[in-house]
Amino acid sequence: MIHSPLLQVSDLCVQFGAFTAVNPVSFDLNEGETLGLVGESGSGKSSLARAILRLVPATGVVLWKSENILACSHQRLRRLRRDLSIIFQDPLASLNPRMQVGDLLAEPLHIFEPALSHNERQRRILKMLDRVGLHANMLTQYPHEFSGGQCQRIGVARAMMLQPQLLVCDEPVSSLDVSIQGQIVNLLVDLQIEFNTAMLFISHNMAVVRHISDRVLVMYRGQLVESASCDTLFAAPVHPYTRALLAAVPVIGATAARPSAML
Amino acid sequence: MQPVLNIKQLDVKFKQSTGVVHAVRQVTLSLGLGECLGVVGESGSGKTQAFMAVMGILEKNALVQGSIQFEGREILGASPTTLNRIRGAKLTMVFQDPMSSLTPHLTIGTQMAEVLVVHQKESWGNAERAALQMLDQVRVPEAARRLKCYPHELSGGMRQRVMIGMSLLCKPSVLIADEPTTALDVTVQAQIIKLLQEMRAELGLSLVLISHDLAIVSGLADTIAVMYAGRIVEQSSGGNIFQHAKHPYTVALLKCTSDLASPRLDRLPTLQGFPPDLTQELPGCDFAARCSRASEICRRVRPELSAATFEYRSLDAQSAHPVACHHPYES
Numbered sequence: 001m002i003h004s005p006l007l008q009v010s011d012l013c014v015q016f017g018a019f020t021a022v023n024p025v026s027f028d029l030n031e032g033e034t035l036g037l038v039g040e041s042g043s044g045k046s047s048l049a050r051a052i053l054r055l056v057p058a059t060g061v062v063l064w065k066s067e068n069i070l071a072c073s074h075q076r077l078r079r080l081r082r083d084l085s086i087i088f089q090d091p092l093a094s095l096n097p098r099m100q101v102g103d104l105l106a107e108p109l110h111i112f113e114p115a116l117s118h119n120e121r122q123r124r125i126l127k128m129l130d131r132v133g134l135h136a137n138m139l140t141q142y143p144h145e146f147s148g149g150q151c152q153r154i155g156v157a158r159a160m161m162l163q164p165q166l167l168v169c170d171e172p173v174s175s176l177d178v179s180i181q182g183q184i185v186n187l188l189v190d191l192q193i194e195f196n197t198a199m200l201f202i203s204h205n206m207a208v209v210r211h212i213s214d215r216v217l218v219m220y221r222g223q224l225v226e227s228a229s230c231d232t233l234f235a236a237p238v239h240p241y242t243r244a245l246l247a248a249v250p251v252i253g254a255t256a257a258r259p260s261a262m263l
Numbered sequence: 264m265q266p267v268l269n270i271k272q273l274d275v276k277f278k279q280s281t282g283v284v285h286a287v288r289q290v291t292l293s294l295g296l297g298e299c300l301g302v303v304g305e306s307g308s309g310k311t312q313a314f315m316a317v318m319g320i321l322e323k324n325a326l327v328q329g330s331i332q333f334e335g336r337e338i339l340g341a342s343p344t345t346l347n348r349i350r351g352a353k354l355t356m357v358f359q360d361p362m363s364s365l366t367p368h369l370t371i372g373t374q375m376a377e378v379l380v381v382h383q384k385e386s387w388g389n390a391e392r393a394a395l396q397m398l399d400q401v402r403v404p405e406a407a408r409r410l411k412c413y414p415h416e417l418s419g420g421m422r423q424r425v426m427i428g429m430s431l432l433c434k435p436s437v438l439i440a441d442e443p444t445t446a447l448d449v450t451v452q453a454q455i456i457k458l459l460q461e462m463r464a465e466l467g468l469s470l471v472l473i474s475h476d477l478a479i480v481s482g483l484a485d486t487i488a489v490m491y492a493g494r495i496v497e498q499s500s501g502g503n504i505f506q507h508a509k510h511p512y513t514v515a516l517l518k519c520t521s522d523l524a525s526p527r528l529d530r531l532p533t534l535q536g537f538p539p540d541l542t543q544e545l546p547g548c549d550f551a552a553r554c555s556r557a558s559e560i561c562r563r564v565r566p567e568l569s570a571a572t573f574e575y576r577s578l579d580a581q582s583a584h585p586v587a588c589h590h591p592y593e594s
Contacts, residue, residue, distance in 0.1 A: 185531050208521070250482055250526075
């Protein structure tokens with residue numbers, strides 16, 4: 001049986017004034033699959049991710065289960081967003097500083113499942129809080145009272161509250177300590193398996209991308225320059241930019257940055 | 264030979280409404296001429312605070328004790344006038360975020376020239392010529408045009424080059440780079456590390472490289488100090504610490520630092536638990552609660568750094584490898 005992809009992006013363009021952030025880009029994403037997206041700052045990774053969720057204006061077609069996200073009505077878009085979720089790089093900046101953790105987690109439920117009883121809502125919130133490794137007594141605390149890693153756990157909990165079918169992660173571990181990065185990545189993988197969520201995982205940390213992805217897209221100056229299965233890309237990169245990117249990754253114990261890695 | 268920077272039993276405490284945070288605890292470090300010292304640890308390990316103390320730029324609620332000698336002179340407790348002659352000239356620091364370290368409403372040229380006008384009483388004309396030369400030296404393309412740019416017109420990598428160039432204008436003997444590449448892309452990161460390395464060779468600079476990423480530090484540092492909860496827990500020559508890490512914390516940190524050379528795993532290795540509350544003084548080892556090798560003695564008796572002073576010139580691979588642990592890994 002042939003499944004049609006969950007998400008089909010074709011000829012997606014993002015333009016800010018005279019500046020083209022994303023040149024025509026096309027790719028598919030299947031159910032439960034993790035697609036890594038790598039490239040340097042300014043290569044258009046975030047613009048691409050935001051365009052898919054219609055958070056920035058874009059042209060082209062983004063088919064979500066054969067419905068064009070870019071062309072549907074705002075009412076319809078709101079309904080679709082129940083299944084589309086995003087986690088940002090800066091965990092503290094993406095949480096409302098004036099809301100307690102409990103309210104932050106309740107908000108998606110209030111919006112998309114208003115019929116839920118108070119007790120049922122609390123049950124779901126507590127279950128998710130436990131799931132991401134936070135304590136129930138944190139419900140009444142504010143974001144600034146948490147460390148970066150804990151804030152990102154709250155961000156993950158909020159994004160996964162409605163068990164979305166697509167989760168976009170925009171540099172979710174870049175601002176975290178090495179020792180914490182692994183915890184967040186493992187948590188994302190666990191939740192993904194549990195809810196069968198497809199993931200678009202943006203990062204410039206190549207080791208993390210290699211760990212988490214099934215397939216990887218490489219962007220350079222707004223264009224897709226390479227797309228391959230994770231193992232193929234890391235074993236035999238074809239595009240010169242991909243090679244340079246991989247060569248620039250620091251290796252523990254290596255004595256010097258290698259000149260070949262310079263762009 | 265005298266080390267250019269000599270830190271002895273440095274303590275930094277911050278008074279807060281919730282108690283006294285003891286951020287840096289009995290840190291002893293020395294930096295030789297032309298040497299590169301790497302300081303590694305998680306957020307909150309005190310690595311930045313220790314070197315903010317060296318620069319004398321801590322918040323007002325900080326209490327600093329111990330000794331900091333720069334080129335043979337005690338600078339801890341020195342007057343602001345004395346410090347201002349040294350800071351930014353002989354002893355400089357580059358920070359993580361190159362955007363917030365540059366003044367947004369002044370051109371790159373003005374900001375750079377100002378350093379020479381203030382410290383060396385140069386004329387603005389001469390200072391700007393020197394700034395141009397320096398931008399060339401830190402490999403900023405089209406340097407003359409960039410001098411007229413404002414910080415927001417440059418990319419993150421270019422801004423960090425400008426910061427490094429600015430810190431080198433007065434030919435300092437010591438440059439402290441605090442997470443200089445953390446905010447940058449992998450490819451740009453490699454360029455900045457290469458630049459630091461070249462500047463070190465060209466100018467005979469002594470370098471302190473502070474980072475949470477062992478892989479980055481490993482490329483540059485002659486000696487590495489690993490900090491945990493305000494203390495140095497292990498110190499060794501650069502290459503040695505990776506092959507022969509002794510402290511369980513260093514070993515755990517190394518496991519978390521995945522690179523492309525290690526095999527692809529089902530789960531990423533993590534470090535469980537949290538660092539201790541720095542307002543408390545634990546009787547035993549600060550890492551004991553998270554340590555797989557901890558025994559009863561670890562919770563009762565604090566392990567001292569096995570060799571109290573680390574002589575940078577006596578880097579005999581095995582002999583000079585102090586570690587603060589009751590049950591270190593054998594190398």
